[in-house]
Amino acid sequence: MIGTGFIYTVAGLMFAAFAVLSATDRTNPKRLGNAAFYAVLAISFLLGGRLGDVGNGVLVLALVAIAGSGAMGRGGRATTSLDARRDDAARLGNRIFLPALIIPAAALGGTVLFRAVPSLVDPKQATLVALTCGVLIALIAMEAWFRPRLATPLAEGLRVMDAIGWAAVLPQMLASLGAVFALAGVGDVVGGLAGHAIPDNSLIGAVLAYTLGMALFTMIMGNAFAAFPVMAAAIGIPLLVRHYGGDPAVVAAIGMLSGFCGTLMTPMAANFNLVPAALLDLKDKNAVIRAQVPTALPLLAVNIGLLYWLGFR
Structure with missing residues (x-):
């Protein structure tokens, strides 16, 4: 049966290829740091299930050490020229985005x-699994089309x-942090504080x-993803689902959509907000x-209204 092993293998092979390409990129003065970072990620995806908790913890510390020491840089490996890209864009127009649509279509259909x-x-x-297959199908389609x-x-x-x-691995790190917080009982503490603040039998208070x-x-x-385990354990499950x-x-x-509103407003979401800048x-x-x-703020208000009107019918 196909499962996470297939997904991790595809991701691991990709990062292994990145490690090899980084090590041979003469345009990047910090190519060895980049190669080491991607190699550790490849090992995590390919062998993480066999390394155990301690082994995976060592890999995480290695990622932090490489990124935190400033050992990573940006390469300048050229693939196509700027003129060639402009020519392709002018020739293909909006059709150039068609391969990108293969991924969500394959994810839904799959x-x-x-x-x-x-x-x-x-x-x-x-x-x-369907999403991973969509990426591979899109890759094959682009190879056949653009050659x-x-x-x-x-x-x-x-x-x-x-x-x-390094910000590329931030979502996984923070999602893991949310799981740690949930196991540590942070949700219970937040739930206790919220219980004192929310008026008795106030549905709108619990929703807010x-x-x-x-x-x-x-x-x-x-x-x-890091906030959800905490808030679900504190308010979502005990109050909104069980009580109301x-x-x-x-x-x-x-609840997740409300969290995404917070993503739009924080520098902590570095991969979304600082990297583009x-x-x-x-x-x-x-x-x-x-x-x-x-x-973000009007969208958060809309989510509050939607939860109040749709969640308790």
Whole structure:
């Protein structure tokens, strides 16, 4: 049965290729640091299941040491010239985005198909397996259409990863932090504090505490996936679902959307808000956040209303 092993293998092979390309990139004075970082990621994906908790902990510390020591830099490996890209863009127009649409289409179609054939793919991982297949299909389609050199997609992927740097692994790190917080009982502590603050039998008070708490914790932790275990254990499950009879699917979905509103407003979400500013060479490093706040706040208000009206019908 196809499951996470397939996903981790594809990701591990990709990072292994990045490590090799980084080690041979003469344009990057810090190529060995980059190669080591991607090699550690490759080992984590390919062998993490065999290394145990201690082994994976050592890999995480190695990633932190490499990134924190400033050992990583940006390479300048050329794949295609600027003139060639302009010519392709002018010739293809909006059709150039068609391969990108293969990924969500394959993810949606594959999820439906795989769940209909549970003996083929682990039903719990159907969406992730379909997404991975979509990426591979899109890659094959682009190779057949544009006919670049075989190494070009990997080189372009490496260029983007070098630009993002260590922030690329921040979502996984913060999601793991959320799981640690949940196991440590932080949700119970927050739930106790919220219980004293929320008026008795006040549904709107519980909804506000949950949605605003998701946004606030996301701003603090930088990732809604890290905030969700805490707020779900504190308010979402005990109050909204069990006490007020809320629909678990609606509570979970709108809670995550509320957390994403917090993502738009925090520098802790470095890969979303600081990296784009760096890539665009913006003088104001918080320019992306400033542009997103007018969207985030009304969207958060809409999510509060949606949860109140749709979650308890």
